[in-house]
Every structure is written in C-alpha cells, then in structure tokens.
Amino acid sequence: MMILVIDEAIVINSFSKFFGMTGWRLGWVVVPESLEPVMDRLAQNLFLAAPTNAQHAALVAFDRDSLDILEQRREVFEKRRDVLLPALQEIGFSIPVKPQGAFYLYADCSKFLSDTMNNSMNLSRYLLQEAGVAITPGNDFGQHLADKHVRFAYTTDETRLMQAVERIHAALTKLSQKQ
Known part of the structure; x- marks a missing residue:
C-alpha cells in the first residue's frame, strides 16, 4: 500500500457505503491541523453531535473482525x-468505466432508445413490466445525459443477476422486433 501525504489535503467521507451504515448519517473529515478550528466552527453550525449509538457503531466498524467482514x-x-x-x-449497454468502489453500474442505454422508447425512464418502466427487472433511470442521478443512462445495482447474488440479464436481453430483443 502506498501512502501519499499531502499537507493541504482535506478528506471527507462517510460510513454509508463501505461500512454498510446507510441512513445513519455519520461521516468523518481529515483536515490539516491548521484547519481544525475552522472545521470545529463549521461543525457547530451544522450539528451538535451524531447520536451516541451511531458513534459506538462507527468505532466497532474499525475493529479488525469488522474490517475483515467488510x-x-x-x-x-x-x-x-x-x-x-x-x-x-x-x-449492448455501453459501460466505459469499470466501477472501483460502488455496487452499481451506470450504463448508456442509447442503443435501445427509439421514437417510442425515447428515454431511460421509459426503458426502465418497460423492463420492469416486460422482464420483471427493476433498474433505475439516469434522471435520479443528475442531469447530464440522464435520459440516455440507467443504473444497475448488483446487490443480489450472481445467479439472480444472470437471470435478470437473460430476462433483460429477451425483453430488449422483443422490443427491437416491435420497432
């Protein structure tokens, strides 16, 4: 492991994803020592303190056994x-970037769009109705080309993921035959 030390770096993160504490609204900040007073003042205006149980859970998350599980x-x-x-x-989905720290894929679905199936929201609805597979339209994640992108979560086991892919493929084949 390479450790890079930058005296001016500010690191902001949360316990949500890696530590599996979504919804706990707990995070952490690493700042240069000179910025500690500024960060203290900022924190005082944003919150008083995280709930005690969340703080205890966060400490346990750093135990060796917890880190091994994670x-x-x-x-x-x-x-x-x-x-x-x-x-x-x-x-046929275009996914130019291999995620390094997420549990989802953000995919360009332009290939499957047409005059009648004209955006990712419609495609997502179609796949839910026709294939029984829920994916998320891009407009839930921003504005830039959102209507041409969908998100696939891989929060289920590999067998179910492959079943979903087969059902998506069948539904998209059926769609292309209609167009």
Missing part, C-alpha cells in the same frame, strides 16, 4: 461486478 463483502461485490459488467456490455 473486506469479504467488498470481494463479493467485486465478483458480482465482474460477472454483470461484461454480461450487460454483451447485450
């Missing part, structure tokens, strides 16, 4: 990503 979970997500990514690319 690393195992990361490896599971990595395997799922490595199964889902090429499968979606093979059926």
